Amino acid sequence: DSGVTQTPKHLITATGQRVTLRCSPRSGDLSVYWYQQSLDQGLQFLIQYYNGEERAKGNILERFSAQQFPDLHSELNLSSLELGDSALYFCASSPGNGRGVLDTQYFGPGTRLTVL
Amino acid sequence: AQSVTQPDIHITVSEGASLELRCNYSYGATPYLFWYVQSPGQGLQLLLKYFSGDTLVQGIKGFEAEFKRSQSSFNLRKPSVHWSDAAEYFCAVGAGSGGGADGLTFGKGTHLIIQP
Numbered sequence: 001d002s003g004v005t006q007t008p009k010h011l012i013t014a015t016g017q018r019v020t021l022r023c024s025p026r027s028g029d030l031s032v033y034w035y036q037q038s039l040d041q042g043l044q045f046l047i048q049y050y051n052g053e054e055r056a057k058g059n060i061l062e063r064f065s066a067q068q069f070p071d072l073h074s075e076l077n078l079s080s081l082e083l084g085d086s087a088l089y090f091c092a093s094s095p096g097n098g099r100g101v102l103d104t105q106y107f108g109p110g111t112r113l114t115v116l
Numbered sequence: 117a118q119s120v121t122q123p124d125i126h127i128t129v130s131e132g133a134s135l136e137l138r139c140n141y142s143y144g145a146t147p148y149l150f151w152y153v154q155s156p157g158q159g160l161q162l163l164l165k166y167f168s169g170d171t172l173v174q175g176i177k178g179f180e181a182e183f184k185r186s187q188s189s190f191n192l193r194k195p196s197v198h199w200s201d202a203a204e205y206f207c208a209v210g211a212g213s214g215g216g217a218d219g220l221t222f223g224k225g226t227h228l229i230i231q232p
Contacts, residue, residue: 002159033219043206045219058219090159105220107152107160 003027004093004108012114018079021111025072025093031055032074033094033105034066038087049074050097081115088112118143118209122223129197130231137192137226139207148210149190150220151181155203163205166190177201202230 003026013019025032034046036059045058049068060066063081068074078085089112092105119142129135141147148167152160164175171183181192190207204227208220 002161004159035219042224043208043220043222045221048219056219092160104150104162104165106162109157109159 002106006091006108006111010112017081021076023074023091029093029095031094033092034076035090036087086115118221120207120209120223122226124226126227128229135194135197139190141209150208151192152206153203199230
């Protein structure tokens with residue numbers, strides 16, 4: 001158990017809908033990262049937040065957005081869902097801003113999103 | 117931009133035999149390298165990481181990896197595998213010290229099958 005929690009574990013929805021995935025980082029961690037794992041694209045970095053502010057952006061679609069709240073939990077919002085958005089979405093957390101030598105990322109169990 | 121290649125999609129090893137999983141990276145500066153393992157239905161667990169110093173890195177569960185700059189490789193090894201090692205293994209490179217700058221870039225993964 002990494003200490004990172006994600007809810008829900010599974011999510012089934014229809015095309016065109018909007019969903020919110022939630023992540024609670026390990027106690028004391030300030031950074032949260034979101035990754036998407038799909039069969040065709042593999043594991044891809046989406047976005048990072050550090051202490052409430054966006055820190056780094058990866059291959060995140062414009063239909064997707066994220067935020068980190070004052071209690072440091074984070075939410076990933078996916079809208080206008082398409083079949084291709086079906087994937088496993090991971091959250092990871094690290095103690096610092098990601099640039100420290102010891103700032104390792106610890107992953108949650110993931111949320112499996114199925115878009116029908 | 118950095119990239120990671122794991123040339124073997126599947127590897128089958130007999131229980132008790134030695135294991136080597138290959139990883140090649142492309143990165144312009146000193147890389148920060150990681151190996152993660154993903155068991156079915158689970159999140160990613162960090163096995164080991166390399167930031168600098170000794171090129172032979174020890175990790176959890178009896179795994180080790182060797183960083184070879186001249187070959188741009190970071191191969192994972194284990195002298196004797198156990199049936200519980202069956203999983204998906206991912207090599208990753210980080211742009212920032214902890215991988216936080218632009219997140220981690222993952223290889224496609226190697227699926228390890230253990231034969232009794």
